[in-house]
Amino acid sequence: MAVLSRSHPSFSVDIFQNEYLAEGAREVNAIVTVTATGGGTSGGQPLAPVDGGAGAAVVIMVDCSGSMDYPSAKMRNAREATGVAIDTIRDGVAFAVVAGTHEAKDLYPGGGKLAVAGPATRAQAKEALRKLSANGGTAIGTWLSKAKQLFDSRADIAIRHGILLTDGRNEHERAEDLERVLGQAAGVFTVDCRGVGTDWEVTELRKIASALLGTVDIVAEPSGLAEDFQQMMVQAMGKQVADVALRVWTPANAVIKFVKQVTPNLEDLTDRRADAGPRAGDYPTGSWGDESRDYHVCIEVPAAEVGNEMLAARISLLLPQPDGTPEVLSQGLVRAVWTDDLASSTRISPQVAHFTGQAELASSIQEGLEAHRAGDVDLATAKLGAAVRIAHRTGNESTFKLLQKVVDVVDPKEGTVRFRKNVSEADSMTLDTRSTKTVRVKK
Amino acid sequence: MPQQQTMCPGCAEPLDPEDDYCGACGLNVTGDAPTATAAPAEQPVTVTAPTAAAAPLCVHCGAAEVAADGYCESCGGAQPRPRDHQEQEVEGVAGVTDRGLRHHRNEDAFTVAATRLPDGEPAVLAVVCDGVSSSARPDEASATAVEAASAHLLTALRRGRRPDQAMREAIGEAARAVAELATDGFDTPGGSRNAPACTYVSAISAAGLVTIGWVGDTRAYWIPDDRESAVAYRLTEDDSWAARVVAIGLMDEAEAYADPRAHAITGWLGADAEEIEPHTVSFTPHVPGVLLVCTDGLWNYAEAAADLAERVRPDARTEPLAAARSLVEFAVGAGGHDNITVAVLPISPAPEATLRTVPLQSATAGAAPLRSSQTLQLHRPGSGS
Numbered sequence: 001m002a003v004l005s006r007s008h009p010s011f012s013v014d015i016f017q018n019e020y021l022a023e024g025a026r027e028v029n030a031i032v033t034v035t036a037t038g039g040g041t042s043g044g045q046p047l048a049p050v051d052g053g054a055g056a057a058v059v060i061m062v063d064c065s066g067s068m069d070y071p072s073a074k075m076r077n078a079r080e081a082t083g084v085a086i087d088t089i090r091d092g093v094a095f096a097v098v099a100g101t102h103e104a105k106d107l108y109p110g111g112g113k114l115a116v117a118g119p120a121t122r123a124q125a126k127e128a129l130r131k132l133s134a135n136g137g138t139a140i141g142t143w144l145s146k147a148k149q150l151f152d153s154r155a156d157i158a159i160r161h162g163i164l165l166t167d168g169r170n171e172h173e174r175a176e177d178l179e180r181v182l183g184q185a186a187g188v189f190t191v192d193c194r195g196v197g198t199d200w201e202v203t204e205l206r207k208i209a210s211a212l213l214g215t216v217d218i219v220a221e222p223s224g225l226a227e228d229f230q231q232m233m234v235q236a237m238g239k240q241v242a243d244v245a246l247r248v249w250t251p252a253n254a255v256i257k258f259v260k261q262v263t264p265n266l267e268d269l270t271d272r273r274a275d276a277g278p279r280a281g282d283y284p285t286g287s288w289g290d291e292s293r294d295y296h297v298c299i300e301v302p303a304a305e306v307g308n309e310m311l312a313a314r315i316s317l318l319l320p321q322p323d324g325t326p327e328v329l330s331q332g333l334v335r336a337v338w339t340d341d342l343a344s345s346t347r348i349s350p351q352v353a354h355f356t357g358q359a360e361l362a363s364s365i366q367e368g369l370e371a372h373r374a375g376d377v378d379l380a381t382a383k384l385g386a387a388v389r390i391a392h393r394t395g396n397e398s399t400f401k402l403l404q405k406v407v408d409v410v411d412p413k414e415g416t417v418r419f420r421k422n423v424s425e426a427d428s429m430t431l432d433t434r435s436t437k438t439v440r441v442k443k
Numbered sequence: 444m445p446q447q448q449t450m451c452p453g454c455a456e457p458l459d460p461e462d463d464y465c466g467a468c469g470l471n472v473t474g475d476a477p478t479a480t481a482a483p484a485e486q487p488v489t490v491t492a493p494t495a496a497a498a499p500l501c502v503h504c505g506a507a508e509v510a511a512d513g514y515c516e517s518c519g520g521a522q523p524r525p526r527d528h529q530e531q532e533v534e535g536v537a538g539v540t541d542r543g544l545r546h547h548r549n550e551d552a553f554t555v556a557a558t559r560l561p562d563g564e565p566a567v568l569a570v571v572c573d574g575v576s577s578s579a580r581p582d583e584a585s586a587t588a589v590e591a592a593s594a595h596l597l598t599a600l601r602r603g604r605r606p607d608q609a610m611r612e613a614i615g616e617a618a619r620a621v622a623e624l625a626t627d628g629f630d631t632p633g634g635s636r637n638a639p640a641c642t643y644v645s646a647i648s649a650a651g652l653v654t655i656g657w658v659g660d661t662r663a664y665w666i667p668d669d670r671e672s673a674v675a676y677r678l679t680e681d682d683s684w685a686a687r688v689v690a691i692g693l694m695d696e697a698e699a700y701a702d703p704r705a706h707a708i709t710g711w712l713g714a715d716a717e718e719i720e721p722h723t724v725s726f727t728p729h730v731p732g733v734l735l736v737c738t739d740g741l742w743n744y745a746e747a748a749a750d751l752a753e754r755v756r757p758d759a760r761t762e763p764l765a766a767a768r769s770l771v772e773f774a775v776g777a778g779g780h781d782n783i784t785v786a787v788l789p790i791s792p793a794p795e796a797t798l799r800t801v802p803l804q805s806a807t808a809g810a811a812p813l814r815s816s817q818t819l820q821l822h823r824p825g826s827g828s
Contacts, residue, residue, distance in 0.1 A: 251519025252504070279517075301519070308503075309521035309547040311514035333512070336519075337547045343577065 008241040009036035009290060011317050013332035016351035020337050020344035028299045028312040030334040031262070031351040034246075034285075035292040056159040057094035057114055058236055059147040059189075060085055062107075063166040064099045067199065068134035074196055074222045075134045078165055081225035083126045085163065088233035089117040094157060096150045097125055101136030102172040104146035114150055137172035140164070140208065141181040144191070148181075151189050158243070159287050160189035161236040162212070163229065167196040170204055182211040187243070190214045190286045192232050195433070196222055198425040202432045210267060213286035218433045220426040238289030241319060244329070245274075245282040249314040250299055252279060257298040259283050262355040264293065266362050266436040282318065294440070296355050297334060304338050312336040351441055354394060358438040361390040361399065365435035369406075369428060372419070381407070381419060389415030396439045402431040524548065526582065530764060533557045535567040535648070537764035538786035539771045543740055544779030550574030551738050551784040552585035552641075554593045561603040566649035568596050569786035572617075573661050573738040575640040575711055579630060584621050584639035588712055591620035592645060606647045607723050610656035614721035617643055618658075618712040625714035640713030644679060646736045648788050653734060656723040658682060658710045662742055666752045667732035668760055675752035678724060678734075682710025700746070706739065728790045733759045733766065740783035741774045763787035 017030035062082055068075045082097060089095050094114035099107040108128040109115040115125065143164065151160045170178055185191075191212035193205040196219050209216035215232075219225050246269075250256055261267040273281040285293070301312050316331035339345055368383030384407050391400040392412035403409070405427040407417040499509045503520030513522045526549045527542040535557055542549040553571040560566055572588040574581025592613040599609035625638035642659025655663045660681040667673035680686055685705035688694045699705060712719060733755065745751040754773050759766035767785045774783040 249516075251515070252517050254519070304520075307543070307545040307547055311519040311521065314514075333514075339547070340545060341576070 008319070009288065010038050011036050011244075011288075011329040013315060013317060013330045015315070015332040015334055016349055017334060018344075018347050018349040018352070019335040020339045020341070020347070022342070022345040023306050023338060023340060024303050025338075025345065026300050026303050027257070028301055028334060028336045029349070029352045029356075030297050030313070031349070031355055032246075032295040032297055032315050032332060032334075033292060034295065034317060034330075036241075036288045037290055055093070055157070056161065056237065056239065057151055057154055057157045057189075058089060058160075058233070059096045059098060059114075059150050059162045061098045061100050061104075061143040061147060061162060061164045062132065063101075063138065063168070063196075064132055064134055065101050065136055065138045065166075065168055066134055067138075067168050071222075074167060075132065077222035077225045078196070079129045079132050081165070081229040082129055082132075084226040085229040085233045086122050086125050086129075088230050088237065089122065090237055091118055093117045093237070094154055095121075095125070096147075097128065098143055098146050098150070099132055100138070100140065100143035100166070102139045102142070103136070104139075104142040106146060106150065107131065112149055112153060114154055138166065138168050138170055139173035139177075140166065140170045141173050141178040144178075144181045144185050144208075144212075147191075148185050148188055158241075159239050160242070161239065161287070162189055162191040162214075163232055163236070164191050164193045164208070165196060165225075165229075166193070166200055166205070168199050169201050178208075182208065186211050186213075187284060192216075192236075194219050194225075194228060194232075195429075196225065198429050202429055206433070206436075213267075213284060215265065216433060218426070218430050220430060235289070238291075239287035240289055242287040243320050244285045244288050245318045245320075245326070246285050246295060247276055247280055247282050247316045247318050247326075248273075248297060249280040249316075251301060251311060253302045254279075254312065255300045256281070257300055258296070259298075260296045260359065261285070262294045262296045262358060263438050263440060266359055266438060269295075285317075294351075294355065296352070296359070299334070301336055304336075306338045306340045308338050310336045354441045355438070357390050357394050358396070361387055361394070361396065362435045362438075364390065365399075365403070365431060369432050372428075377419060381417060384419075385415035385417045387415075388412055388417050394439065396437075398439075399431075399434065399437060402427070402434060406431055521547070526552075529553075530768070531555050532764045533567070535565065535763075536569050536786065536788045537767050538569055538571070538736075538784065539764070539767040540784040541740075541771045541775060541779075541782065543775060543782050546576075546780075546782055548582060549782045550576060550581040550585055550641075551740065551782040552582070552589040553736075553784045553786055554589050555786055555788075556593055556597055558597050558601050560600060560649055562650075564650045566600045566606075566647060567788060568593065568600075568645060568647045569734075569736045569788055570596070570613075570643075570645040571661055571736045571738060571784050571786055572641045572643050572712075573659070573740075573782070573784070575637075575642070575708070575713070577635060578637040578640040578713060579635040580624065580639045581641060584624060584641040584713065587620045587624060587639075588617035588641050588643055592617040592643065596645070596647065600647065600649060606649055606652060606654035607656075607725050610645065610647065610654050610723050611721050613645065614643060614656055614658060614712075614719070618716070618719045621712045622714040622716075638714035640711045640715065642682075642708060642711055642738075644736050646734050646786070646788055648734065648790060651793060652725055652727055653788075653790065654723060654725040655679060655734075655736075656721055658712055658719060658721055659708050660686075660706065661738050662736075664735040664737070664742075664748050664751055665728070665732060666735055666748075666755045666759065667730050668757070669730065669732075670752055673730050673732070675748040677748045680722065681708075682720075682722075683708050727792075729792055731760055731789075731791050733763065734788040734790060735770070736786040736788070737770070738782065738784045740779075740781035741770055741785050743781065744774050744777040759787055760789040760791065763789050 012035045014033040096114050097108040099105045108125045115121040147162050192214040193209040193216045205216045258270045269283040276282045299312050313334035317329040318326035364383045364387040368380045372380035406423050410416040501515035504518040506517035508516035510516050530539045536555040538553045538555045540551050551573050555569045557567045570589045570593045572585035574585040595613040595616045642661045644657040644661035647654045655678050657679045660683045663678040665676045684707040685699040689699045756766045767787045770785045771783050
């Protein structure tokens with residue numbers, strides 16, 4: 001039977017925790033699993049829009065700086081990849097292509113507007129790609145500014161997503177300029193970032209993707225671009241609801257130690273809190289299609305007597321409504337129960353333990369690679385050894401494979417490793433970029 | 444007959460005689476609420492926190508911001524729940540349950556009920572279950588067992604089933620209902636992986652005959668009115684580690700109960716119980732007294748029948764609800780480490796029975812007594828040590 005309704009997905013919130021605390025204990029940890037289902041997507045395949053209207057808008061930002069010509073395949077592949085992405089935009093979706101150098105040019109459709117996808121506009125956009133040539137510097141802030149202008153021209157569209165492709169460092173603007181633009185763009189649209197080759201800065205792109213609630217990845221070989229662009233676009237087209245916030249209520253005198261997204265990748269949201277009434281704060285989660293994500297919430301509550309029960313957090317998912325009052329999509333409770341039963345209070349929730357491990361895995365990799373760049377091989381070996389041990393223990397196979405390209409694993413259980421000779425820059429950057437990819441608890 | 448309450452039914456705060464409202468949670472305690480009334484009804488009267496009270500204040504911080512799910516919107520404190528303290532009384536039997544002081548919820552459940560045998564003779568019963576804390580949803584397990592067993596007992600007795608048969612069937616029904624909880628798909632994510640489980644004890648008094656049935660370490664005691672010339676007895680034998688090592692002669696009682704493993708139970712109702720062996724015992728009391736049916740939250744503080752008898756009001760047979768309350772208060776006062784449930788069944792033998800008084804005999808001093816119509820299982824056969 002055809003799915004006729006494309007109302008937004010239904011959200012469920014599951015809390016995984018050990019609520020039992022020993023006498024005097026104050027720290028409460030919980031994994032919050034948020035699952036959106038039944039929004040009418042069919043496995044991420046593009047769908048026809050509702051009532052012929054545009055439910056989403058996409059802006060593709062392509063780096064056209066001079067370096068994109070070295071090797072020349074880079075520019076050619078970028079052009080092809082953008083063409084493939086354009087083909088994936090479903091009918092009715094608003095879109096534009098921005099050519100980025102030390103300034104931003106709206107290549108298609110031009111005039112500060114968004115086009116509406118259809119056979120004709122897609123053909124015109126691909127035709128316009130021929131005009132792309134590599135020339136000039138890199139000022140990513142200007143590209144994002146241009147994208148924001150374009151999105152702002154269609155205030156009626158809620159789901160707004162950008163795809164940003166670059167091959168180099170953000171050399172032609174001041175860091176604070178980029179910072180300012182990120183501040184303006186956050187919450188307006190989301191951006192997935194892709195770095196081509198190995199001359200770009202992982203921390204720089206990670207920061208942009210993180211601020212704009214998107215993903216970051218490396219496309220070491222330009223030939224891999226088309227496939228990656230298509231995947232990103234399919235993902236973007238699968239989104240059905242934007243600006244979902246995670247609201248965390250905590251009791252009086254409690255302190256939120258952190259709120260992190262832990263799947264599909266690590267993202268610390270602690271500092272993104274926007275106050276929302278007494279003892280509550282909202283953390284942005286961006287747009288959602290049919291998907292499931294996990295969050296790790298850590299709260300310090302005032303201690304209470306054995307036998308007491310306290311609500312340590314009320315976690316709800318909120319969808320902003322046109323009239324400003326948020327709709328509560330679902331909620332879950334994080335509890336604290338004080339007990340003198342040691343068997344209960346010393347048990348560690350497997351989910352909490354697992355994601356604590358995944359966070360440690362990511363920081364071990366990043367610190368290890370940083371130490372290696374700084375020439376401290378001992379520290380680097382120790383850190384990556386720890387990473388190998390955690391990746392092995394938690395079954396994070398893809399990260400384990402990436403680690404193996406940088407270190408020779410002698411004993412995965414103990415984390416005994418040796419740095420490989422002649423580690424390629426691409427392998428090292430791939431490991432760094434994907435260090436925040438997590439896996440779920442093995443069933 | 445409104446009764447003077449000594450403890451707030453909402454939050455268990457001690458009350459003064461002149462209190463109209465509980466000083467801790469603000470509950471109206473004047474007794475306008477439905478108190479226990481005697482009526483030969485099958486449906487017991489449940490006394491819980493009256494809902495008519497004004498907007499509740501948080502019992503912890505006093506904020507007038509209690510959310511519908513029972514947590515304070517200011518301090519997060521959980522508010523008293525209906526199961527924290529409950530009282531029931533029908534003619535001929537009463538019971539009280541309380542969360543105690545050191546557990547965050549009440550995982551005990553009980554009911555008392557009255558019916559008539561086919562010949563019109565009255566029959567009363569009490570069922571008491573204690574959820575196993577290390578299992579998933581122990582509170583649901585105990586409530587489920589109580590409901591399944593009492594429903595079966597009432598129907599079976601009304602149809603003239605022999606009490607001991609009805610008892611074994613009721614335990615079977617309760618076991619089945621609790622086992623089904625393991626597969627009902629309502630597991631708490633991240634909760635215990637042990638199947639929901641509880642212990643069980645119940646008593647029937649009908650036509651002069653008393654029948655006790657149990658699994659686990661919930662107990663029944665016989666407490667005679669005349670504590671001078673008659674003896675109080677424990678009627679049940681625990682399915683517990685301590686009881687087993689004593690039974691097979693490995694330790695003496697003092698040594699066994701001092702062991703950290705003492706209270707590990709060897710019998711329970713639940714999907715993961717290897718084999719459920721319902722124990723039953725029947726006897727005909729010849730002197731007036733009461734049956735106490737209780738969870739370990741009470742007997743932990745007065746294990747021996749003689750000690751427990753000292754805590755039972757002399758007028759327990761005529762004031763069973765007051766007697767149950769005072770036993771709960773005794774356990775709370777002694778530390779309230781566990782949930783506490785006590786049901787009191789008054790036994791008044793017919794005069795002719797009293798005339799040919801045959802004193803109860805004890806099989807093992809201080810432990811299981813009785814000339815029972817059924818063999819008393821001392822431990823579960825076939826489940827190694």
